[in-house]
Amino acid sequence: MARYIVRRVLQMVLAFFGTTLLVYWLMFAASGDPIAALAGERPLSESTRAALIQEFHLDQPFLVQYAYYMKGLLTLDLGVNTSGREIGELVASAWPWTLRLALLAFVFVVVAGIALGVIAGTRRGGAFDNTTLVLTLVVISIPVFVIGQVLALVGARYDLFPTNVVGDDSLAALIVPALVLGSLSLATTVRLARTSVTENLRADYVRTARAKGLIHRRIVGVHVLRNSLIPVITFLGVELGSLMGGAIVTEKIFNVPGIGFQLYKAISIEDGPTVVTIVSLLVIVYLVMNLIVDVLYGVLDPRIRYE
Amino acid sequence: MGRHSAPEADDAAAAQTGEPLLQVDDLHVEFRTGDGVAHVINGVSFDLRAGETLAVLGESGSGKSVTAQAVMGILDTPPGHVTRGAIRFHGEDMLRMSGTRRRQIRGKRIAMIFQDALSALNPVFTVGWQITETLRKREGMSKKDADERAVELMDLVRIPAARDRLKSFPHQFSGGMRQRVMIAMSLAERPEIIIADEPTTALDVTVQAQIMDLLGDLRRELGTALILITHDMGVVADVADRIAVMYAGRIVEHADVHSLYRNPAHPYTIGLLDSIPRLDDKGKRLRTIPGLPPNLTAIPSGCPFHPRCPFAQDICVTRVPPNMDLGGGRRSECHFADRIVTGELTRPDQEDE
Numbered sequence: 294m295a296r297y298i299v300r301r302v303l304q305m306v307l308a309f310f311g312t313t314l315l316v317y318w319l320m321f322a323a324s325g326d327p328i329a330a331l332a333g334e335r336p337l338s339e340s341t342r343a344a345l346i347q348e349f350h351l352d353q354p355f356l357v358q359y360a361y362y363m364k365g366l367l368t369l370d371l372g373v374n375t376s377g378r379e380i381g382e383l384v385a386s387a388w389p390w391t392l393r394l395a396l397l398a399f400v401f402v403v404v405a406g407i408a409l410g411v412i413a414g415t416r417r418g419g420a421f422d423n424t425t426l427v428l429t430l431v432v433i434s435i436p437v438f439v440i441g442q443v444l445a446l447v448g449a450r451y452d453l454f455p456t457n458v459v460g461d462d463s464l465a466a467l468i469v470p471a472l473v474l475g476s477l478s479l480a481t482t483v484r485l486a487r488t489s490v491t492e493n494l495r496a497d498y499v500r501t502a503r504a505k506g507l508i509h510r511r512i513v514g515v516h517v518l519r520n521s522l523i524p525v526i527t528f529l530g531v532e533l534g535s536l537m538g539g540a541i542v543t544e545k546i547f548n549v550p551g552i553g554f555q556l557y558k559a560i561s562i563e564d565g566p567t568v569v570t571i572v573s574l575l576v577i578v579y580l581v582m583n584l585i586v587d588v589l590y591g592v593l594d595p596r597i598r599y600e
Numbered sequence: 601m602g603r604h605s606a607p608e609a610d611d612a613a614a615a616q617t618g619e620p621l622l623q624v625d626d627l628h629v630e631f632r633t634g635d636g637v638a639h640v641i642n643g644v645s646f647d648l649r650a651g652e653t654l655a656v657l658g659e660s661g662s663g664k665s666v667t668a669q670a671v672m673g674i675l676d677t678p679p680g681h682v683t684r685g686a687i688r689f690h691g692e693d694m695l696r697m698s699g700t701r702r703r704q705i706r707g708k709r710i711a712m713i714f715q716d717a718l719s720a721l722n723p724v725f726t727v728g729w730q731i732t733e734t735l736r737k738r739e740g741m742s743k744k745d746a747d748e749r750a751v752e753l754m755d756l757v758r759i760p761a762a763r764d765r766l767k768s769f770p771h772q773f774s775g776g777m778r779q780r781v782m783i784a785m786s787l788a789e790r791p792e793i794i795i796a797d798e799p800t801t802a803l804d805v806t807v808q809a810q811i812m813d814l815l816g817d818l819r820r821e822l823g824t825a826l827i828l829i830t831h832d833m834g835v836v837a838d839v840a841d842r843i844a845v846m847y848a849g850r851i852v853e854h855a856d857v858h859s860l861y862r863n864p865a866h867p868y869t870i871g872l873l874d875s876i877p878r879l880d881d882k883g884k885r886l887r888t889i890p891g892l893p894p895n896l897t898a899i900p901s902g903c904p905f906h907p908r909c910p911f912a913q914d915i916c917v918t919r920v921p922p923n924m925d926l927g928g929g930r931r932s933e934c935h936f937a938d939r940i941v942t943g944e945l946t947r948p949d950q951e952d953e
Binding site for chain 2: 503
């Protein structure tokens with residue numbers, strides 16, 4: 294187990310450097326004049342230009358620039374963005390929003406997804422099952438930005454719920470954005486849980502449980518559920534990782550000042566340092582979540598061996 | 601528990617036969633599928649006394665397992681439906697019991713062992729947890745007491761270092777040990793009847809013998825009645841008291857072990873006995889029963905075995921054979937049972953070999 298984790302962490306390090314190098318290269322080396330890209334339309338004075346060259350080590354070879362950047366990142370000095378603001382400060386103020394949004398969406402996905410999936414799975418072929426299948430298919434087919442936009446429009450026109458989260462600190466304001474953010478995960482979770490429950494209900498150990506004289510609720514709620522959750526939880530773990538970072542569209546639509554929103558802003562104003570930093574952080578979050586899921590998988594399914 | 605409030609008619613019947621533990625009477629089961637109705641069990645009757653071992657023998661699809669599932673009350677409905685008959689436990693028809701009462705018998709007073717213990721045990725729970733489940737949930741035992749009982753049970757089925765293995769998962773055991781866990785689990789609440797559905801089929805030959813020995817010993821030590829379902833003629837000879845041979849959802853021959861092996865009274869039984877490989881037949885072709893078991897949605901007219909039967913005559917095609925009483929508790933469903941059992945009628949194809 295310990296060896297497995299060590300090996301996985303080493304893999305994570307490789308993946309981390311690989312992705313950050315790629316993003317860094319895309320943001321800096323791939324543009325002709327990084328400083329022009331950084332500055333955008335604004336004319337730059339000679340001294341500012343020199344300061345920027347100094348700040349981002351632009352007179353050095355690319356890999357050295359990258360190494361300086363990684364050194365900053367790993368010593369938790371996230372540097373400043375093109376308008377001179379501390380990126381660390383920016384992330385610190387945005388992160389709680391994203392965290393709250395992602396967790397709310399995640400709770401919604403876990404609770405509703407597993408409950409609906411189990412009900413549909415135990416009543417396969419019934420009205421509830423068929424309705425669930427059609428509805429989840431609809432949700433899966435419609436892109437999130439469409440669902441989000443439509444809901445935001447409807448909400449704003451009929452004044453049903455707040456569609457602009459900035460300046461509203463309550464958790465209630467995040468409910469609709471969380472529903473939008475979690476909708477795709479929810480639909481997939483429902484379907485996954487349904488299939489898994491259906492399959493497990495046919496398993497031999499269910500017949501054994503029935504032969505023991507256990508009540509139906511216990512057979513489904515303990516024997517079947519515990520087995521059915523193995524693939525579902527694996528999926529949910531990875532989803533939590535992407536919910537944390539993948540909220541760019543949702544945060545933009547509902548003006549949630551989270552990480553996704555900042556990333557969107559940084560991309561649109563070509564603020565390279567911010568983009569690279571946020572993406573690097575998201576990569577770390579995603580990798581860590583993946584590791585947790587893989588370790589959890591062994592706890593859930595005792596047949597898995599870490600070798 | 602469970603012995604009161606039996607209908608009077610059943611009481612009378614029970615008194616006549618000296619109250620067998622279990623009485624299956626004219627059981628019919630059909631499976632209703634999209635392709636039609638499969639008549640899986642077509643009038644099965646047998647009884648089982650305390651401490652007795654009945655072997656139910658037959659090819660795949662003869663209805664052995666479905667009979668067991670109907671007795672346990674774990675038939676998958678749909679597609680399976682019991683359409684006629686009675687299954688009396690201590691004289692009371694279980695088919696007319698409430699679900700709750702039936703469930704109190706299931707696992708507790710009649711327990712079942714399945715073929716492949718790897719898939720029959722739940723992969724994500726420890727064997728200790730699974731053995732003690734009914735003790736904790738139904739008997740209300742504390743976890744500690746239940747664990748003690750589980751160690752006792754695992755010792756009883758001769759699992760070495762039982763206490764250390766309580767926390768092991770099914771996949772950490774060998775096939776034979778897993779089947780022992782299954783047996784320990786079935787014994788947890790001291791059942792009166794154990795139904796073993798092909799308990800050794802998934803195991804190596806040497807392990808098969810060990811498991812059969814264990815079942816025989818347990819039956820002697822605990823006085824549990826055993827219904828042993830198998831397609832393996834070799835397995836039953838040492839353990840069983842009586843044998844019921846099933847074909848196309850009927851018991852075609854019913855006899856004590858010795859008589860059945862010495863003088864089979866049904867052509868199907870003869871076919872089964874002939875198909876046991878013998879050392880002195882080395883080098884010769886294995887004898888088999890020609891043809892396949894019938895499609896249960898279209899069972900042949902008359903005697904269902906007639907298309908495969910070397911003795912078949914015209915009457916076999918047109919008339920269902922009666923259940924012939926051959927005396928000494930022997931029964932056979934063959935038009936010529938009386939002449940086959942005496943050896944008067946021999947296989948017409950025998951001379952060729």
